[in-house]
Amino acid sequence: EQNPKAVIVIFGATGDLAKRKLYPSIYRLLQNNRIGKDFAVVGVGRRPWSNEEFRKNVNTSIENNVPEHEEMDEFLSHFHYHPFDVTNPGSYKELKGLLEELDHTYEIPGNRMFYMAMAPEFFGTIAINLKNEGLTSTEGWSRLVIEKPFGTDLPSAQKLNDEIRAAFSEDQIFRIDHYLGKAMVQNIEVIRFANAIFEPLWNNRYIANIQITSSEWLGVEDRGRYYESSGALKDMVQNHILQVVALLAMEPPIKLTDEEIRSEKVKVLRALRPLKENEVSDYFVRGQYGKGSIRNEDVPGYREESNVDPNSNTETFVAGKLTIDNFRWAGTPIYIRTGKRMPAKSTKIVVQFKDIPMNLYYNNGHNMHPNLLVINIQPDEGITLHLNAKKTGDGSYARPIKLDYCNNCIDGINTPEAYEKLIDDCLRGDATNFTHWDEVALTWSYVDTIAKAWSSVAAEFPNYASGTMGPDASDDLLAKDGYHWWPVT
Ligand code: BG6
Numbered sequence: 001e002q003n004p005k006a007v008i009v010i011f012g013a014t015g016d017l018a019k020r021k022l023y024p025s026i027y028r029l030l031q032n033n034r035i036g037k038d039f040a041v042v043g044v045g046r047r048p049w050s051n052e053e054f055r056k057n058v059n060t061s062i063e064n065n066v067p068e069h070e071e072m073d074e075f076l077s078h079f080h081y082h083p084f085d086v087t088n089p090g091s092y093k094e095l096k097g098l099l100e101e102l103d104h105t106y107e108i109p110g111n112r113m114f115y116m117a118m119a120p121e122f123f124g125t126i127a128i129n130l131k132n133e134g135l136t137s138t139e140g141w142s143r144l145v146i147e148k149p150f151g152t153d154l155p156s157a158q159k160l161n162d163e164i165r166a167a168f169s170e171d172q173i174f175r176i177d178h179y180l181g182k183a184m185v186q187n188i189e190v191i192r193f194a195n196a197i198f199e200p201l202w203n204n205r206y207i208a209n210i211q212i213t214s215s216e217w218l219g220v221e222d223r224g225r226y227y228e229s230s231g232a233l234k235d236m237v238q239n240h241i242l243q244v245v246a247l248l249a250m251e252p253p254i255k256l257t258d259e260e261i262r263s264e265k266v267k268v269l270r271a272l273r274p275l276k277e278n279e280v281s282d283y284f285v286r287g288q289y290g291k292g293s294i295r296n297e298d299v300p301g302y303r304e305e306s307n308v309d310p311n312s313n314t315e316t317f318v319a320g321k322l323t324i325d326n327f328r329w330a331g332t333p334i335y336i337r338t339g340k341r342m343p344a345k346s347t348k349i350v351v352q353f354k355d356i357p358m359n360l361y362y363n364n365g366h367n368m369h370p371n372l373l374v375i376n377i378q379p380d381e382g383i384t385l386h387l388n389a390k391k392t393g394d395g396s397y398a399r400p401i402k403l404d405y406c407n408n409c410i411d412g413i414n415t416p417e418a419y420e421k422l423i424d425d426c427l428r429g430d431a432t433n434f435t436h437w438d439e440v441a442l443t444w445s446y447v448d449t450i451a452k453a454w455s456s457v458a459a460e461f462p463n464y465a466s467g468t469m470g471p472d473a474s475d476d477l478l479a480k481d482g483y484h485w486w487p488v489t
Contacts, residue, residue, distance in 0.1 A: 004427040005038040006111035006140075007102050009095070011126055012118030013043025013054065013081065017147065022117060023058045024065035025420040027075060031066075032416070034424050037078075040102040044084045044095065045118075054081035078106075086122045092133035099135065110138025113426060115145040124163030131167035145174045145426055148239055150435075152229065153451065154444040161437055170437060174426045179240040180433040181418030181425075183407060184377040188247040188349075189261075191375065191383060198373070199252070201353065204332040208370065209481070211335045211350040212244055213488045214377075215342035217294050219466070220316065224307030231314040233286075233454075236338040238447040242269065243435065245334055248349065249324055258432040262439070269442040271326040280453035285473040287317030288459065289341035292466030299341065299466045313458055316340045319474035320450075321481075333481060337474055341466040347377035348488045361388070361398035369400035372486060381407040 008026065010018055029035045043054050055076040062069050082098055084091045103110055114130060116123050123146060136142040144164060151157025164173060179185050192198055201207065214236060220227045227235065246265040253260040275283055290301040303310050317339030324334065353371040361368065372386040382405045388398040416424075425433055463471040469485070478484050 001428075003034065003036040004111065005036070005106070005108045006113055006427055007040045007042060007099055007106075007108055008113045008115060008423075009042045009044060009099070010115045010117055011044045011084075011086075011122075012116070014045040014047050014049070014057070015117055017117045018043070019057065019061040020065065021417070021419040022115065022423070023061040025417060025423050027062050027066055027069065028416065028420050029424055029427075030075060031069075035427065037074075038106045038108055039078060040106055040108070041079045042095070042098060042102070043079065043081045045081070046084065048083045049081045051079070051081050055079050086125055086129075089129060089133060092129045092135060096133055096135050103138075108140070110140030112136070112138065112140070112142045113145060113423075114142065117147050120147075120149055120151075120160070124160055127164040127167040136167065141172075141429065142168070143172050143174055143426055143429070144168045145176060145423075147176050149230065149234065150175055150239075150440055151444065152234065153448050154441060157440055157444050161440070171431065173437075174422075174431060174434040175436075175440065176422060177239050177243050177433075177435050178418045178422065179243055180435070181420075181422040182377055183416070183421075184375060184381045185244060185247065186421075186433065187407070188244070188375065191373075192248075193252050203328045204330055206354055207332050208352045208354045209333050209335060209478075209483055210248060211352070211485060212241060212248075212337070212348075213350075213485070214241065214338040214347040215469075215488070216340050216345050217342060217467075218345070219289065219299060219341045220302060220305050220308065222306065224305050227316075228308055228312060228314050231451075232316055232318045232338055232340070233447055233451055237318055237320070237336065238443050239435070241336050241338060242272075242443045242446070243439070244349065245272075245322060245336070246439070248351075249329055249334070251328070256432075258430065261432055262436050266436070266438050266442065267326075268324060269439060269446070271324045271329070272442075272446055273323045273325050274446060275449050275453075277449055277453045277456075280450050283322075283477075284318065284320040284450050285471060285477055286315035286454060286459055287319075287339060287464045287471040287474070288312070288314065288461035289316050289339070289464055289466045290462030292341070292468065294341060294343070294467045301462050301466070302341075303462065313455075313461065315454070315459070315461075317342075317464060317470045317474070319470060319477055321477055335478060335483075335485070337470060337485070339464075339470050342469055343467055345379060346488055349375040349377070350486045350488070351375075352483070352486070361390070361396050368398060374486075382409070 012018055058079050059072055059076055082095055130136050151160050246268045249268045250264040253264045288302050302316050303312050319337035322334040351373040355370055359368050368388055374384040376382050385403040387401055389401045390398055
């Protein structure tokens with residue numbers, strides 16, 4: 001397979017995402033021979049930077065994020081800066097000239113990746129101007145990569161979608177959900193569909209429940225302004241968590257193409273039982289962190305953070321019970337939880353299998369430990385299978401044992417970062433790990449009811465101390481069904 005040749009245009013080139021993720025990823029793609037020398041990056045931003053200033057910034061970003069780097073001058077020479085006013089058609093005309101020049105210099109056949117890594121209010125304007133000014137009509141391909149948030153509810157997502165669809169067709173649009181670039185999220189399908197011992201059991205007859213936890217110990221940091229209008233439900237559940245749910249619950253695709261996989265994911269999201277506004281409190285719990293202690297350091301509550309309303313009703317924690325109404329899953333709940341200022345940064349899936357029909361063995365007077373399959377997404381990457389076995393000389397006692405597979409112990413530092421994978425996929429035209437509009441629409445419509453129910457009643461916040469696993473109500477949610485959260489830290 002030939003390496004792709006393209007100009008990557010980054011809107012928001014001076015922003016945080018570009019610095020932390022995009023430049024280092026492009027560098028690693030070059031290091032790993034996923035792109036050749038025939039590429040260029042155009043940074044677009046409001047600031048009046050020169051190429052030199054831009055390259056200095058890119059250089060710092062590589063130094064801070066990539067441990068081994070060399071031949072930086074050659075790499076940086078591919079980077080060009082274009083100061084830009086999003087609403088001025090003249091800016092697009094100049095950009096067009098620059099892109100044509102770069103096509104010529106690097107012998108690029110008009111392939112363009114337009115990466116939106118800036119304030120979402122401009123996504124639509126930029127897309128339509130790119131089209132109107134002719135930047136997307138070349139001999140090669142044009143693709144639009146678009147970051148979250150993709151709208152703030154279904155109507156606004158629909159509006160944004162209509163705007164970008166006026167300029168790009170669905171198969172040219174790559175909506176980023178960076179969880180889909182994570183090695184172990186991509187491994188969910190492989191674990192399920194490449195192992196004869198899991199797939200036959202992967203249903204409501206053998207699985208009691210599935211638990212997805214994505215916790216962070218960081219607070220809202222300097223993102224108060226954005227987070228106030230979002231909250232954990234829209235920030236994490238609508239996108240990352242529901243994508244993971246779809247991968248866990250989908251039927252095996254008939255082929256590994258983006259259309260086939262997507263169509264199975266969409267079916268799961270369609271089977272997700274929608275909540276009525278008055279049932280939301282039976283299925284979903286919200287929380288907001290108060291002050292507390294994280295890693296032996298006192299930290300303030302959410303309402304004391306900068307750019308946050310001192311009476312804020314915004315949730316920083318969500319737990320929920322999802323039910324999927326189809327033959328495979330009816331009766332098997334999927335519990336999810338995510339939040340900030342929890343004890344650790346950790347994303348894990350626990351699949352709890354049903355108990356065996358009767359206990360033949362003793363486990364120190366307790367019931368047998370159920371079998372668990374734990375998929376460790378981060379920071380450890382791998383799987384752990386909890387079984388029962390007898391130690392030598394243990395009579396008729398059975399004890400829980402663990403089989404561990406650690407993915408990043410083997411691939412180590414070479415495990416590609418999510419963004420590196422996603423940029424690589426997009427350059428190669430593979431949309432499997434991006435979200436299709438149908439998925440976005442279904443997840444928003446599910447989440448909108450919850451948001452609506454919550455916005456109409458003020459919450460009793462704060463209701464969990466920083467450094468804890470969220471409010472008690474999150475434990476009660478599972479206790480009602482006779483389950484509990486398995487420890488994940
Ligand atoms: C982002 C959210 O999409 O995902 C952040 O906006 C969150 O609030 C982040 O911290 C979590 O991603 P990761 O890869 O660190 O688990």
